[in-house]
Amino acid sequence: MSARTDRGLLAPTDWKRPSVRWSARISHGLLLAGLAVAGLGPMLWLAKAAVTPTQDTLRQPMAFWPNGFDFANLAEAWTRVEIDKYFFNTIALAAGSWAVQLLVAATGGYALAVLRPRLGKLVSGAVLATLFVPSVVLLVPLYLTILDPPVVGTSMLNTFWAIWLPAGANAFNVLLMQRFFANLPREIFEAARVDGAGPYRLFWSIVLPMSRPIIGVVSVFAVIASWKDFLWPMLVLPDPDRQPLSVRLPILQQFVELDVFLAALAISSLIPIALFLVFQRLFLNGASLGGAVKG
Amino acid sequence: MTSTDTRPAGVTGDRTGPRTAARPGRRGGPLARARAGLPTLVFLAPMLVIFGVFSWLPIGRAVVMSFQRTNLVSDPVFVGFANFQQVFADPQLWTAAQNTLYFAVLALLFGYPVPLVAAVLMSEVRKMRGLFSALAYLPVVVPPVVAVLLWKLFYDAGEDGVFNTVLGWFGIGPVAWLQDADIVMPSLVLEATWAAAGGTVIIYLAALTGVDPSLYEAAEIDGGGVWRKLWHITLPQLRGILLVTFILQIIGTAQVFLEPFLFTDGGPANRTLTLLLLIYRYAFTNSLGGDYGAAAALSLMLAVVLTGFSVLYFRLTRSWSS
Numbered sequence: 001m002s003a004r005t006d007r008g009l010l011a012p013t014d015w016k017r018p019s020v021r022w023s024a025r026i027s028h029g030l031l032l033a034g035l036a037v038a039g040l041g042p043m044l045w046l047a048k049a050a051v052t053p054t055q056d057t058l059r060q061p062m063a064f065w066p067n068g069f070d071f072a073n074l075a076e077a078w079t080r081v082e083i084d085k086y087f088f089n090t091i092a093l094a095a096g097s098w099a100v101q102l103l104v105a106a107t108g109g110y111a112l113a114v115l116r117p118r119l120g121k122l123v124s125g126a127v128l129a130t131l132f133v134p135s136v137v138l139l140v141p142l143y144l145t146i147l148d149p150p151v152v153g154t155s156m157l158n159t160f161w162a163i164w165l166p167a168g169a170n171a172f173n174v175l176l177m178q179r180f181f182a183n184l185p186r187e188i189f190e191a192a193r194v195d196g197a198g199p200y201r202l203f204w205s206i207v208l209p210m211s212r213p214i215i216g217v218v219s220v221f222a223v224i225a226s227w228k229d230f231l232w233p234m235l236v237l238p239d240p241d242r243q244p245l246s247v248r249l250p251i252l253q254q255f256v257e258l259d260v261f262l263a264a265l266a267i268s269s270l271i272p273i274a275l276f277l278v279f280q281r282l283f284l285n286g287a288s289l290g291g292a293v294k295g
Numbered sequence: 296m297t298s299t300d301t302r303p304a305g306v307t308g309d310r311t312g313p314r315t316a317a318r319p320g321r322r323g324g325p326l327a328r329a330r331a332g333l334p335t336l337v338f339l340a341p342m343l344v345i346f347g348v349f350s351w352l353p354i355g356r357a358v359v360m361s362f363q364r365t366n367l368v369s370d371p372v373f374v375g376f377a378n379f380q381q382v383f384a385d386p387q388l389w390t391a392a393q394n395t396l397y398f399a400v401l402a403l404l405f406g407y408p409v410p411l412v413a414a415v416l417m418s419e420v421r422k423m424r425g426l427f428s429a430l431a432y433l434p435v436v437v438p439p440v441v442a443v444l445l446w447k448l449f450y451d452a453g454e455d456g457v458f459n460t461v462l463g464w465f466g467i468g469p470v471a472w473l474q475d476a477d478i479v480m481p482s483l484v485l486e487a488t489w490a491a492a493g494g495t496v497i498i499y500l501a502a503l504t505g506v507d508p509s510l511y512e513a514a515e516i517d518g519g520g521v522w523r524k525l526w527h528i529t530l531p532q533l534r535g536i537l538l539v540t541f542i543l544q545i546i547g548t549a550q551v552f553l554e555p556f557l558f559t560d561g562g563p564a565n566r567t568l569t570l571l572l573l574i575y576r577y578a579f580t581n582s583l584g585g586d587y588g589a590a591a592a593l594s595l596m597l598a599v600v601l602t603g604f605s606v607l608y609f610r611l612t613r614s615w616s617s
Contacts, residue, residue, distance in 0.1 A: 007508050007511070008418050008419055008503065008504070008506070008508070008511075009415070009418065009419060009511060009521065009524055009525060009528075009529055010419055010521065011511065011512070011515050013515070014521060020521065024419060027416055028416060028419075028420055031413060031416050031417065031427070032426075032427065032430075035413075035427060035430040035431055036430055038434070038489065039430040039431060039432075039433040039434055039493070040430060040433065042434070042437075042442075042445060042446075042449070042489075043433065043437065045445075045457070046441075046445055058455060059455060060455070060460075061448075061455060061456070061457045061460055062457060062460045062461060100345070103341055104341045104342050104345050104346075105342075107337075107338045107339070107340075107341050107342065108338070108339065108341065108342030110338055111335055111338035111339045111342070112339075115334070115335045115338060117335045117339065123339065123342075123343070126346070126351065127342065127346060130346065130350045130351070130354070131605065131609065132602050132605040132606055132609065133354055133598060133602060133605075134546060134549075134550060134597070134598045134601040134602065134605065135550065136550050136571060136574065136594050136597055136598060136601075137353075137354060137357045137594050137595065137598040138350070138353050138354065138357070139574065139575075139578070139590070139594060140357065140360065140574075140578050140587050140590045140591050140594060141352075141353035141354070141356035141357045141360060141591065142349065142353045143578070143579075144356070144360075144365075144587070145348065145349065145352065145353055145356070147367065149348065150348060150352075165345060165348070165349055166349040168341070168345040168349070169345050169346050169349040169350040171346075171350075174342065198334065199332075199334040199335070199338070200334060203338070224436065227438055228438050228439050228440075230439065230440050230553055231552055231553070231556075231575075235579065245438070245440075246438055246439075246440040246441075247440075249440055249441065249444055250440065250444065250557055253444060258448075262448075265441050265444060265445060268438055268440075268441050269437050269438060269441050272436045272437065272438055273433070273436055273437070275436070276429075276432070276433070276436040277429075280425070280429060283432065283436070284428055284432060284497055287432065287435070287493075287494050287497040287498065288497050288498055288500070288501035
């Protein structure tokens with residue numbers, strides 16, 4: 001943004017006109033209020049309801065201050081309802097999906113962008129082509145692949161591999177990595193080569209350390225996407241002991257008291273929201289990629 | 296190093312990254328030796344294996360399966376177009392197609408203008424723009440299942456439901472958000488829009504900061520006011536990105552599953568039965584008993600339509616990033 005003057009639609013002269021200035025201020029104030037109500041409101045309500053007794057939430061859901069607090073909800077959700085187990089399942093699923101996605105995208109992107117094998121164009125075309133295929137196509141055949149995977153021989157149903165491995169087949173990650181690596185200054189590779197670094201060394205000591213920004217973006221996408229996933233884990237993890245929060249919560253709703261259930265919902269949102277607050281810039285930069293929305 | 300280079304798709308203007316002035320020729324050069332060797336294969340292997348087993352093969356299998364009768368016990372049998380005929384003969388298909396289309400149209404009505412207006416306003420915010428973006432994006436990071444289950448409480452049909460309490464302050468309601476056959480779909484779309492709009496706002500915001508200020512300056516010299524600048528410069532400059540979000544939204548809403556599944560499970564009276572829910576029922580619920588062939592056939596037909604949109608999306612974004 002170097003050569004750009006700091007202005008947008010409104011010119012500095014526009015800002016000097018009181019009518020423009022005031023309508024801008026008022027509309028910004030309204031927008032901020034609207035965003036606070038719509039964006040923050042439901043989560044604040046959830047935070048309050050998580051520590052409020054059921055009766056209060058049912059009778060006066062919009063009361064600003066509850067009659068009493070019940071912090072035991074959180075502990076009860078964590079231990080008696082075994083949210084802890086589903087929480088750690090969710091973390092294990094996210095961690096494994098992250099590792100597989102990063103491994104596949106980093107090595108694949110490196111091979112295609114830096115080593116450039118002879119059939120590289122063909123391979124990267126085949127990877128890119130999967131971006132066009134909507135995820136709905138994969139649902140049934142991928143499920144059957146998990147039931148009867150090639151080579152392995154035994155079903156992957158109810159194992160975390162059924163989530164981790166398919167997560168790696170993410171063409172968007174490969175594309176991001178490949179583009180980033182291709183834009184790294186090639187002289188550095190040549191210099192490293194002259195100094196005797198082989199392709200492994202080049203990858204580990206030079207390309208990866210230079211690629212922290214893109215690794216960050218891919219990591220955030222990977223963890224959040226895994227945390228959000230519902231349909232696929234529901235299909236391949238029918239065993240309740242292995243299920244993540246997203247799959248378990250709708251079932252819990254049927255037999256857990258409301259206040260404890262709301263505490264469970266609050267606990268489930270904690271990590272994604274915390275990650276967002278810490279890595280805001282990565283999230284927002286990532287969101288502007290646009291393509292990330294594609295399913 | 297800036298992170299600018301990590302954004303492809305024309306959503307940012309300038310590219311000031313670690314670009315090199317001169318690149319060695321594609322053939323020759325010291326890296327040439329590595330090309331066909333073992334190391335290259337080692338680096339390619341994870342991608343080839345994972346994509347092969349979990350992407351390329353299943354895609355091929357999806358096509359084959361839609362012409363087969365498959366169950367988990369006996370070997371699959373080729374049945375020609377029988378699966379397609381069966382799907383077309385199912386009266387639920389038309390219900391599901393209509394509902395999905397209705398969802399998509401409503402999602403465009405709700406979800407298209409609001410983020411645009413919000414982004415245009417936000418792009419003129421001078422202080423604390425980060426706060427605005429963070430608030431707008433927060434619902435996007437809430438896990439969708441949590442969001443739906445929370446909104447299910449908000450949508451409680453009783454007078455003490457959260458939304459009905461608020462409406463009650465104005466003497467309206469109570470509304471049977473999820474039970475009334477005419478209101479249920481807008482209710483679902485409202486939640487889905489809440490959950491997704493923040494992402495669209497951020498996309499528009501990035502595009503708005505990419506508009507060349509000299510265009511505005513030129514318009515001002517010609518005496519253009521704020522509204523004329525908005526109409527003749529801002530919106531035309533956003534035309535491309537507006538088309539992209541339009542296509543992304545079509546692809547997304549055509550595959551909507553979570554909201555109808557968790558809110559209503561297709562009800563009341565199939566009013567929220569969507570195509571993906573129907574595919575799910577064909578394949579995975581007992582009443583119809585694992586009809587993988589029909590599910591594959593319907594998936595394939597939906598996919599063919601959506602792939603057209605995907606190709607269009609890719610063409611648009613690629614033509615800007617090159």
